[in-house]
Amino acid sequence: MSNCIVAQSGGPTAAINASLCGVIEAALMHPEIDTIYGALNGIAGVLEDHTLNLTELFAHKPESLQQLRYTPAMYLGSCRFKLPDYSKAAEPYEKIFSFFKEKSIGYFLYIGGNDSMDTVSKLSKYATEHHIDVKIIGIPKTIDNDLVETDHTPGFGSAAKYVATTMLEIAHDTYIYDLESVTIVEIMGRNAGWLTAASALARTTYSSAPDLIYLPETAFDVKQFIERIKTLQKSRKNIIVAVSEGIKDKEGNYVAASVSGTNDAFGHAKLSGVGKTLEYMLADQLGCKVRSVELSVLQRAAGHIGSNTDIQEAVAVGKAAVESAVRGLTGKMMAIRRLNVASYEVDIQPVDVGLVANHEKEVPKHYISASGDDVTSDFINYARPLIEGETPLTYKNGLPNYMDIQHLKNR
Amino acid sequence: MSNCIVAQSGGPTAAINASLCGVIEAALMHPEIDTIYGALNGIAGVLEDHTLNLTELFAHKPESLQQLRYTPAMYLGSCRFKLPDYSKAAEPYEKIFSFFKEKSIGYFLYIGGNDSMDTVSKLSKYATEHHIDVKIIGIPKTIDNDLVETDHTPGFGSAAKYVATTMLEIAHDTYIYDLESVTIVEIMGRNAGWLTAASALARTTYSSAPDLIYLPETAFDVKQFIERIKTLQKSRKNIIVAVSEGIKDKEGNYVAASVSGTNDAFGHAKLSGVGKTLEYMLADQLGCKVRSVELSVLQRAAGHIGSNTDIQEAVAVGKAAVESAVRGLTGKMMAIRRLNVASYEVDIQPVDVGLVANHEKEVPKHYISASGDDVTSDFINYARPLIEGETPLTYKNGLPNYMDIQHLKNR
Numbered sequence: 001m002s003n004c005i006v007a008q009s010g011g012p013t014a015a016i017n018a019s020l021c022g023v024i025e026a027a028l029m030h031p032e033i034d035t036i037y038g039a040l041n042g043i044a045g046v047l048e049d050h051t052l053n054l055t056e057l058f059a060h061k062p063e064s065l066q067q068l069r070y071t072p073a074m075y076l077g078s079c080r081f082k083l084p085d086y087s088k089a090a091e092p093y094e095k096i097f098s099f100f101k102e103k104s105i106g107y108f109l110y111i112g113g114n115d116s117m118d119t120v121s122k123l124s125k126y127a128t129e130h131h132i133d134v135k136i137i138g139i140p141k142t143i144d145n146d147l148v149e150t151d152h153t154p155g156f157g158s159a160a161k162y163v164a165t166t167m168l169e170i171a172h173d174t175y176i177y178d179l180e181s182v183t184i185v186e187i188m189g190r191n192a193g194w195l196t197a198a199s200a201l202a203r204t205t206y207s208s209a210p211d212l213i214y215l216p217e218t219a220f221d222v223k224q225f226i227e228r229i230k231t232l233q234k235s236r237k238n239i240i241v242a243v244s245e246g247i248k249d250k251e252g253n254y255v256a257a258s259v260s261g262t263n264d265a266f267g268h269a270k271l272s273g274v275g276k277t278l279e280y281m282l283a284d285q286l287g288c289k290v291r292s293v294e295l296s297v298l299q300r301a302a303g304h305i306g307s308n309t310d311i312q313e314a315v316a317v318g319k320a321a322v323e324s325a326v327r328g329l330t331g332k333m334m335a336i337r338r339l340n341v342a343s344y345e346v347d348i349q350p351v352d353v354g355l356v357a358n359h360e361k362e363v364p365k366h367y368i369s370a371s372g373d374d375v376t377s378d379f380i381n382y383a384r385p386l387i388e389g390e391t392p393l394t395y396k397n398g399l400p401n402y403m404d405i406q407h408l409k410n411r
Numbered sequence: 412m413s414n415c416i417v418a419q420s421g422g423p424t425a426a427i428n429a430s431l432c433g434v435i436e437a438a439l440m441h442p443e444i445d446t447i448y449g450a451l452n453g454i455a456g457v458l459e460d461h462t463l464n465l466t467e468l469f470a471h472k473p474e475s476l477q478q479l480r481y482t483p484a485m486y487l488g489s490c491r492f493k494l495p496d497y498s499k500a501a502e503p504y505e506k507i508f509s510f511f512k513e514k515s516i517g518y519f520l521y522i523g524g525n526d527s528m529d530t531v532s533k534l535s536k537y538a539t540e541h542h543i544d545v546k547i548i549g550i551p552k553t554i555d556n557d558l559v560e561t562d563h564t565p566g567f568g569s570a571a572k573y574v575a576t577t578m579l580e581i582a583h584d585t586y587i588y589d590l591e592s593v594t595i596v597e598i599m600g601r602n603a604g605w606l607t608a609a610s611a612l613a614r615t616t617y618s619s620a621p622d623l624i625y626l627p628e629t630a631f632d633v634k635q636f637i638e639r640i641k642t643l644q645k646s647r648k649n650i651i652v653a654v655s656e657g658i659k660d661k662e663g664n665y666v667a668a669s670v671s672g673t674n675d676a677f678g679h680a681k682l683s684g685v686g687k688t689l690e691y692m693l694a695d696q697l698g699c700k701v702r703s704v705e706l707s708v709l710q711r712a713a714g715h716i717g718s719n720t721d722i723q724e725a726v727a728v729g730k731a732a733v734e735s736a737v738r739g740l741t742g743k744m745m746a747i748r749r750l751n752v753a754s755y756e757v758d759i760q761p762v763d764v765g766l767v768a769n770h771e772k773e774v775p776k777h778y779i780s781a782s783g784d785d786v787t788s789d790f791i792n793y794a795r796p797l798i799e800g801e802t803p804l805t806y807k808n809g810l811p812n813y814m815d816i817q818h819l820k821n822r
Contacts, residue, residue, distance in 0.1 A: 387809035398798035
C-alpha cells in the first residue's frame with residue numbers, strides 16, 4: 001500500500017484537467033493506492049512541499065470530478081521548471097525523493113508537454129539507478145501536438161476545435177462586406193504548425209477560409225506571399241490567411257521580428273507579432289482593407305468549446321497511466337495509437353519517455369501541400385476526428401460552471 | 412396585399428440573423444404580406460437591385476429558419492452606407508422608392524445600429540412627406556449596446572457572454588503560474604463601455620478578474636492606473652485589467668496609439684492597440700510579466716457562445732417589427748422595455764426612430780464605481796440576465812452548423 005502524487009506542468013489546455021480527472025478516478029479505484037496527492041505548480045510543489053489531498057477533495061464526489069473534467073487550464077497550477085542533470089546537480093533529486101519517501105509515494109504521474117517528459121525521463125532514470133521504488137509515468141498534453149511517439153496529444157483536439165470554429169466565425173464576419181479585404185489570423189505554434197494547420201478544418205461548402213495556410217515547417221517567402229494574395233484577389237474578394245506565430249524566412253529568421261518601426265503614444269518601439277507585421281506590410285502593398293487577428297491565449301484555455309473526443313481521450317490517458325504505474329511500469333509516457341484511420345479508433349500504449357523528451361514532432365511533408373501554403377487532404381483526414389463531439393459543459397449565471405481554483409491564489 | 416423587404420447593416424453580432432428569422436417567421440404568417448425580399452448588403456442592395464427571395468428560401472423550411480437563428484453575422488450581408496440629407500441629394504431616395512414601387516414593397520424593415528436608425532429615420536420622413544405608403548421600421552442590433560430608448564440591444568447579450576466567458580478563461584489561464592503578472596484585455600467600444608463593463612460578469616467566488624475596469628466614459632489617468640496596479644500587487648499576484656478600446660485621457664485624446672489615422676465611411680476614427688500600448692508602458696514601469704490580449708472581431712461573431720436570452724429576444728424584436736408595420740406604424744424602432752428588474756421580464760414597444768438616430772447611450776454614472784475603475788452592483792444586476800441561457804446550436808463535422816452564405820461571395 002502506497003500513496004500516489006500527480007502534478008501538471010507547461011502551458012494550459014482545455015483537456016489537462018480531464019487527464020487529472022482520469023488519474024484520480026483510476027487511483028480511487030485501486031486498492032494498491034492509498035492517498036492521492038496533488039503537487040501544486042508542477043514539480044515545484046514537490047520541491048516546496050505544496051500539496052493538496054485529492055482523495056479528500058474528490059472521493060465520493062462524482063459531480064466534482066465531472067466539473068473538473070471540463071475545466072480548462074491546470075487545477076493544480078503549473079510551472080516552467082527544468083530539472084538539471086543529476087550528474088551535475090543531485091540536490092533537487094535528493095529533495096524530491098526524500099519528499100516521496102516521507103509521504104510514502106509509490107507512484108508519480110506528471111501531466112505535461114516536452115519539458116515535463118524530460119522531467120519524467122530524468123526522475124525515472126534516477127530512481128532506477130538508485131534502486132528507489134517509485135513508478136514514474138508521463139501523461140502527454142499540449143495544444144501544440146508536437147510530441148513524438150503518440151498519434152496526437154490530449155489538448156490539441158480542443159484547441160483545434162476552437163481554432164476551426166473561430167476561423168469559421170471570422171469568415172462569417174468577413175464575407176458580409178462587399179469590399180476587397182485580407183484578414184491575417186495568427187495562431188500559436190513556434191516550431192510546429194499543427195494548430196495553424198487545424199484551421200483548415202474550418203472549411204465548409206460555402207467558406208474557403210483559410211485561403212492560405214503558412215506553417216513554420218515551410219520557409220516563408222514574402223514576395224511569393226504577396227503574389228499569391230494578388231492572384232487570389234482576381235477570383236475572390238475576401239482572403240483569409242492562417243499563419244503560425246513562428247513562421248521563418250529561408251535564412252531561419254522569424255518573420256515576426258523582421259519588421260517593426262513606429263512608436264506608440266508613450267514613445268515605445270512597437271514589437272509586432274507576425275499577424276501585425278504582415279498586416280502592415282500588406283496595407284502598404286495592396287489597396288484594400290487589411291486586418292489581423294491574434295488568437296492569443298484564448299486558443300489554449302477555451303473550455304467552452306472543447307472537443308469531446310479530446311476530453312474523453314484525456315481522461316482515458318490519465319486512467320491508463322495509473323494502470324501502467326500499478327502494473328509496475330516506470331519511465332513511460334502514455335501514447336495514443338491510431339488503430340484505424342477510415343473509422344477513427346485508438347488505443348493507449350506506454351512508450352519509453354526517453355524517446356519523447358527533448359524531441360519535437362513537426363508537421364510531416366505529406367500533410368503540407370506542394371505549394372507550401374496549404375495542407376493536404378491527408379492532414380484533414382488525420383485531424384477531423386480529433387475535433388468531433390461537444391462536451392456536456394454546464395453553465396451557472398450565464399458562465400461555464402468551472403471548478404473553483406481559489407487554492408492557486410492563496411499561495 | 413404587398414411585399415416586404417428586409418436588410419441588415421453595420422457590424423456583425425451573433426443575434427442579427429435571429430432578428431431576420433423573426434421578421435421572416437412573422438411575415439410568412441401575415442396574410443397582408445405576399446413576398447418577403449432580402450436586400451443584400453443593406454440599403455446598398457436596394458439601390459443596386461440586389462435581392463434574395465426569402466419566401467422561396469424559407470417558407471415551409473423550419474429547419475432552415477432554426478439554422479439561420481443561430482448563425483452569426485449577416486445572412487444578407489452588410490454595408491456602411493450613409494444616406495445623404497434628402498434636401499441636399501434626393502437621388503438615392505428617388506431610386507429607393509422607385510425600386511420599392513416596382514417591387515410593390517409596402518414594408519421595409521432595417522436591422523442595424525445607430526447609423527441604420529438614421530437611415531430608417533430619413534427614409535420614413537421622406538415617405539411621409541411625399542405621401543408614399545411604405546411602412547419603415549428599425550430593428551436594433553449592436554454589440555455596443557449604445558442605442559437610446561431601449562433597455563438594451565439585441566446582440567449585446569451574446570457579445571457580453573463571450574466577453575465574460577473568455578475573461579473567466581483568461582483568469583484560469585493566468586492563475587496557474589506562481590508569479591506576478593498583469594494581463595490587459597482589450598474589449599470593443601469606442602465611446603460606450605457597455606461591453607467592457609460586461610467583463611465584470613466573469614467574476615466568480617474564486618476569481619476577481621477583471622480586477623480593474625476602464626471605460627471610455629471615465630477619463631483615463633495613466634499615473635493613477637499604475638498606482639492602482641502597484642497597490643493591488645500588495646495583495647494579489649495576478650492582476651487582470653479590462654479596458655475599452657476607446658478610453659481617453661482627460662484632454663479627450665485616445666490612449667491607443669492611432670495606427671492608421673484613417674477614418675471609416677462614417678468618420679469614426681479607426682482604433683487599435685490600447686492593450687498593446689498599456690502593455691509596453693507597464694512592462695517599463697513594473698518588474699513583472701505583462702501581456703495583453705485583444706478580443707478583436709471574435710467578440711462580435713462568436714455564435715458558438717450566444718446568449719439564449721439575447722437570441723430569443725432578437726427573434727421577438729424582429730417579429731414585433733413586422734406586427735408594427737402591418738398595424739400601420741412607420742418611422743419607429745422596436746425597443747426592449749424592462750418591466751421587472753428583480754425577476755427579469757421585458758416587453759417590446761415601438762419608439763420614434765428619430766429619438767434614437769445619431770444618439771449614443773453611454774454607461775450611466777450609477778453603473779460606474781466612484782473610483783472610476785470598476786462597475787457597480789446595479790450594473791451587474793442590469794447585465795446578468797442578458798447573458799443567461801445557452802443556445803441549442805447544432806454541430807457538423809465538429810464545427811457549428813451555420814447557414815450557408817455562398818450568395819454573399821458570388822457578388
